[in-house]
Amino acid sequence: MNIRSIVDNLKKPFEKGEKLEKFYPAFDAFETFLFVPNHTAKKGAHIRDAIDLKRVMITVIIALLPALFYGIYNTGYQYLVQTNDSFTTLDAILHGSYKIVPMIAVSYIVGLSIEFLFAIWRGHQVNEGYLVTGLLIPMIMPVDIPLWMVGISVAFAVIIGKEAFGGTGMNILNPALTARAFAFFAYPTYMSGNQVWVSEASNVDGVSGETILGMLAAGNSPEQFGVLEMFVGSIPGSIAETSTLMVLIGAFILIYTGIGSWRIMLGGVIGAAITGLLFNFWGANALMSFDWQNHLIVGGFAFGIVFMATDPVSAAQTIKGKWIYGILVGILCILIRVFNPAYPEGVMLAILLMNVFAPTIDHYVVEANVKRRENRLKTQLKTAR
Amino acid sequence: MSQDILIKKGLSINIKGVAQKEVKKIPLSKFYGHNLDDFHLLIPKLEVGIGDYVKRGQPLFYSKLNEAIKFVSNVSGYVKDIVRGERRKILNIIIERDKKDSVQKNNIPSLPRLDSAVIIKSLLSSGCWPFIKQRPFDIIADPTRTPKSIFISCFDSAPLPVDYSFILNDRLDHFKYGLSILKKLASGNLFLGLNSSQKLLESELEDYNINFFNGPHPSGNVGVQIHHIDPINSGDIVWVLNPEDVVIIGEFFKTGEFNPTRTLAVSGPPVKSPKYFRLTIGAQLHSVLSNVELVEDAELRYINGNVLTGKTVSSNGFLGFYNNNLSVLKEGNNYKLFGWIPFINNKVPSIYKTSFSWLSNGKPKDYDTNLNGEERAFVATGEMENVFPMDIYPMQLIKECLIGDIEKMEKLGIYEVSPEDFGLIDYSSSSKIEAQTIIREGLDYLYKETQ
Structure with missing residues (x-):
């Protein structure tokens, strides 16, 4: 008996008119996880591309893995460095896994449970979007955040950030950033300051676990970190955001496969670089005079612009709009960093703000297209006269 | 003034089984269908009943909205059946061909004496009118309105493309005569869309307004060509025709006979030695398929038209009114274990590089009708x-x-x-x-x- 016939047998009670009909969406999610269904094109084009949302989402997850693995290592590394004991890479990975795997588990269990409930309630298929969101959420949290906070943030993001708008494809804000913003404003003591960025920093006396941007905002210079460390990512920060190198590998995967918008990424880098450069000339505070190249590799900028700003649902949807949106995210990120010492990490707020304005950007891009068409009609009427 | 336009956006889909340039003659079909589904938004009024005898070119029905638009029989014979669907909606009118091939003769004045009113009247009564479609709406043209231009795309860029240069090759006289007739209808605004590779056609048609389109599909779509040459504004009407239908019109104005000949490409991955067949519009597919060698032990889908836009037709159905191709695909009604994971299931081509299929992008590939996923909300943009x-x-x-x-x-x-x-x-x-x-x-x- 092969797997297919086992699945066919299991499917029977979930089919129309059977006992468990209501739970069909849940069964369907598991079935389509195992098998691409045997559906054929009925209307429209008779042939279809191999791409579907499952494959889109899994590609994003693959792109996230380098940053995740490095984040796990770095979590252990940052912790073990403080203790001053000698340690191996394996020790660092073990400690990191011990902290992070439960967070991922909580995120998926809470988030997917809510998704399944909504799917059953609405009677439609379980959408794959949460596979990415569920991994992103723990990756952008401080390592010491309690698990129950992860759970509540996830619930908030999925219910208020996504399902309240009608589910996948309808949300205005990026759900993962919604979760982080929720945690950020609801539990500020766990989300900022100098105690949260290094695993169990509060238990190790006399160690500062501040992020580089935090130090700069407080007027200190992050001289213990070189450019190479910032780029490779062996610095304190949210779990997976620290390594620009690993984020670049992810960006390469997204751009190469065609899944992520290179326009948004490039636009963001251009916007941030130019803004950073302009502030370098001004140089009124530590963050302004912080080298513009370094702005691109510290904090969550790289991670945000590659994985969060490119979320196709909450970003601008037209090709021209994507450029404008990307550039503005870059500019705003540096502006927030420089002008608001209370939020030294600007990328989260910059992306959320631009999420809100993305439909407006698209509106004007489309409006320009409408104008072109109207003008064409006017010239035709004139020449006809 | 000829324009050279390079289409950049789009996609050429390379499917196995493009028809070879070879026309096979086959025995005539016994039954011919007039499928009403081919004429979008048409409300037909019958002029014949079951058992009536009709000549080739004799009206079978007309449009309720404009009684002048006649739809005629493609062959001579007896009305075998009028197939009706829900609420007695007419689906198909089937004629059993007789061997006499009696034809309705029309008297056509010579070219200089033809003005647009006479041409339109002749097109309407002869059964040629339905070949003219209009934009906007993509329906049979309204004869009461004058178009600002007429567009004919002379090449096909869709998957399993039909080679119009080949089809027109031995019928160029009628094609050119048809063009000179049509040119009188839209104050001379007749535009032909050619691909740069169609050298012979280019030299034959130098008296006409030619524009060149290169690049991936849909560069051969007449709508794309109109958009780049003379875009349709609110209130405009543009007429479009298929090249071989211009031949039928040209032949009608030369001979006074409606002779709906169709050169049909039977193509697709399951077709062994795909080629062209010359037959009459409405022929029963049996008559064609019995002359085609297909792969065995696979469930097949037959499509009147190309694989992107055509309509599914059963193997005992009839050839459509407009299409020059009969595409054949394998039904993809099978499950694929973990087929959604990137780099698994590499046989299914994709425009995204999430499988290794792109490595062999130059080679024609096997496509089937599997949806390769499930319908979802709009997510990916761009x-x-x-x-x-x-x-x-x-x-x-x-x-x-x-x-x-x-x-x-x-x-x-x-x-x-x-x-x-x-x-x-x-x-x-x-x-x-x-x-x-x-x-x-x-x-x-x-x-x-x-x-």
């Missing part, structure tokens, strides 16, 4: 724009069609598009959106509300 070479925002237009906001549909350019222009969007959508169906319904709604 993918529609990438395969849509018009200055129109396809996703926004689709959304307004779904909502049914006529004002916004007009503003976003609904008049310029026809469902076939959205074929590639159907194909490439990661959310498996049925864009052609949405646009067709949007156009129908607009037609109902405004005409």
